Amino acid sequence: MNPSNLGKQNGALVLEVLQVLGHPATIEEISQRVANIYKVARERIQPVVGDVLTAGVQEGFFRCTNYRYSIVQTTIDQLRQEIDKYVYEMLSTEEDEVLPQPSPLMIKLEQLDGSPPVTPQSVLSPSPSSGELRERTPPGDASSAVATY
Known part of the structure; x- marks a missing residue:
């Protein structure tokens, strides 16, 4: 599995993880959940998740407060x-x-x-x-x- 391409569903996957968590989460927590899904080390996934979260904040899907990301409902x-x-x-x-x-x-x-x-x-x-x-x-x-x- 190439961690830079999570099935070309990166945004949907990060969105789903935040939805399932049900609370604002750090990039580490979100990355760990994604890493568990793909059975790879969090360190390999975290840069991709970070890019998705940054783009998601810019596009209005997520918000970041005190280094915790949440969904814009x-x-x-x-x-x-x-x-x-x-x-x-x-x-x-x-x-x-x-x-x-x-x-x-x-x-x-x-x-x-x-x-x-x-x-x-x-x-x-x-x-x-x-x-x-x-x-x-x-x-x-x-x-x-x-x-x-």
Whole structure:
């Protein structure tokens, strides 16, 4: 596992860890939780978590007070609504229709890991054998973390 790429779900994973903790936490505590998930040393993960937290504060997902990070609940509530709407639109889209675009807030979350934003065309690809659309999911379990808030 490359600790600089946590399944390209860095933002969602850190968000999930803070949600599960349920209280403001230090970078060390958050990094330790992530390290436990990926079974690697905290020292290897902490720089990545630090980058995510810094970007998350700048984008309004997290706040930092006295070196403790917490979730900005209003932003997360809005994100939850936008994800629900996006999923509904994706499921309602007919085969010949244009797929819905992620909201600006969803794109900001995806960009917390420094990777290019995921667009519907790169998330879904036709199956060569059946013509059905299949969702590509990154390794790890963080891909569904945000949708469950």
